[in-house]
Amino acid sequence: DLTLIHLALSDSVAFHLSIEKHNLRFMTTASSGLSDFPEMEVSVMIDDNSIGFCDGSNKTLKINYDWLKKVLHDDPELSKWFEGECFERQLNGNKVRLSILKDIFKKTEGVHVFQLMSSCYWDEETQRGDGAMRFGYNGEDFIALDLETPKWIALQPQATPMILAWDLNKVRLMKNKMFITQACPDWLKRSLIKGKSILLRTEHPSLSLLQKSPPSPVSCHATGFYPRRALMFWRKDGEEIHENVDHGEILPNDDGTFQMRVYLNISSISPEDWRRYDCVFQLHDKEEIVKLDKAVIRTNRGKPNDVPDTFCVFLLLNLKAVIVMVLFSLTLHL
Ligand SMILES: *[C@@H]1O[C@H](CO)[C@@H](O)[C@H](O)[C@H]1NC(C)=O
Numbered sequence: 056d057l058t059l060i061h062l063a064l065s066d067s068v069a070f071h072l073s074i075e076k077h078n079l080r081f082m083t084t085a086s087s088g089l090s091d092f093p094e095m096e097v098s099v100m101i102d103d104n105s106i107g108f109c110d111g112s113n114k115t116l117k118i119n120y121d122w123l124k125k126v127l128h129d130d131p132e133l134s135k136w137f138e139g140e141c142f143e144r145q146l147n148g149n150k151v152r153l154s155i156l157k158d159i160f161k162k163t164e165g166v167h168v169f170q171l172m173s174s175c176y177w178d179e180e181t182q183r184g185d186g187a188m189r190f191g192y193n194g195e196d197f198i199a200l201d202l203e204t205p206k207w208i209a210l211q212p213q214a215t216p217m218i219l220a221w222d223l224n225k226v227r228l229m230k231n232k233m234f235i236t237q238a239c240p241d242w243l244k245r246s247l248i249k250g251k252s253i254l255l256r257t258e259h260p261s262l263s264l265l266q267k268s269p270p271s272p273v274s275c276h277a278t279g280f281y282p283r284r285a286l287m288f289w290r291k292d293g294e295e296i297h298e299n300v301d302h303g304e305i306l307p308n309d310d311g312t313f314q315m316r317v318y319l320n321i322s323s324i325s326p327e328d329w330r331r332y333d334c335v336f337q338l339h340d341k342e343e344i345v346k347l348d349k350a351v352i353r354t355n356r357g358k359p360n361d362v363p364d365t366f367c368v369f370l371l372l373n374l375k376a377v378i379v380m381v382l383f384s385l386t387l388h389l
Pocket residue numbers: 112113114115117
């Protein structure tokens with residue numbers, strides 16, 4: 056039941072991300088009732104890159120990118136830190152906690168997804184770091200760590216008995232705080248220096264106008280951009296418009312770049328007004344513009360497989376990719 060698993064763990068870190076701020080997250084997921092998902096795994100993300108994962112059944116940290124394999128190979132300390140974090144702190148360290156969560160909910164049938172997100176950021180401009188730690192159940196926040204005190208905060212009534220016990224363990228609380236506010240930002244900073252050419256790169260997209268078949272909406276489609284913190288909108292006479300405009304989600308491409316679409320419903324636009332509209336894509340300080348023009352619109356009439364729409368892309372992806380995508384889109388919406 057996929058609708059249950061919208062993993063909407065709100066991340067107080069992600070939505071503050073700007074170009075100077077970088078984010079490292081460990082997302083530990085435990086589930087029951089799902090056949091195609093490991094019982095427990097940790098995925099590691101830096102900014103917009105799902106860089107690797109460790110799962111309970113295989114004691115290797117699986118790295119998704121060759122550049123990172125090289126970085127970790129050249130820096131054994133960094134490599135050791137990532138492995139230690141993934142297996143010891145996130146996976147083994149949370150086994151008991153997540154199984155307690157499982158027990159609380161085991162009376163109910165169906166799919167249960169439990170998550171722990173440990174997340175930190177490093178701000179290149181202010182040279183400061185911070186972060187957050189949260190538990191979630193089926194996409195809703197369940198318990199959060201208050202870093203100031205530090206203590207646990209129950210975000211749902213069922214969590215109260217758990218945090219009373221957890222709060223007694225002051226050593227663990229301090230360790231968590233140190234991890235989020237110091238170790239994690241420090242190693243993120245180090246990763247950014249080592250993986251600079253990839254993590255701090257900018258790739259501009261190719262922009263095109265697509266239409267299924269007239270008179271369906273015209274979508275302005277940008278693909279191949281990085282990072283994902285991009286803006287795209289339609290303008291009329293140079294002013295951004297919201298009426299008759301629909302924003303699609305930002306989706307990851309296989310090569311680590313992103314794509315997105317913004318639709319314009321053209322049914323009420325008279326042919327002579329077309330030239331007043333254009334679509335703008337902004338990434339950092341650079342702007343790309345494509346004018347609404349029949350001559351440049353690509354349609355897939357007669358070639359329906361040419362341009363799969365978002366729905367088909369969804370169907371093609373497996374569950375794990377959907378989870379990653381939802382997390383990505385969270386960063387956008389929050
Ligand atoms: C663990 O994963 C690695 C990398 O994917 C693979 O080479 C290895 O064979 C796996 N080991 C086991 C025991 O599944």
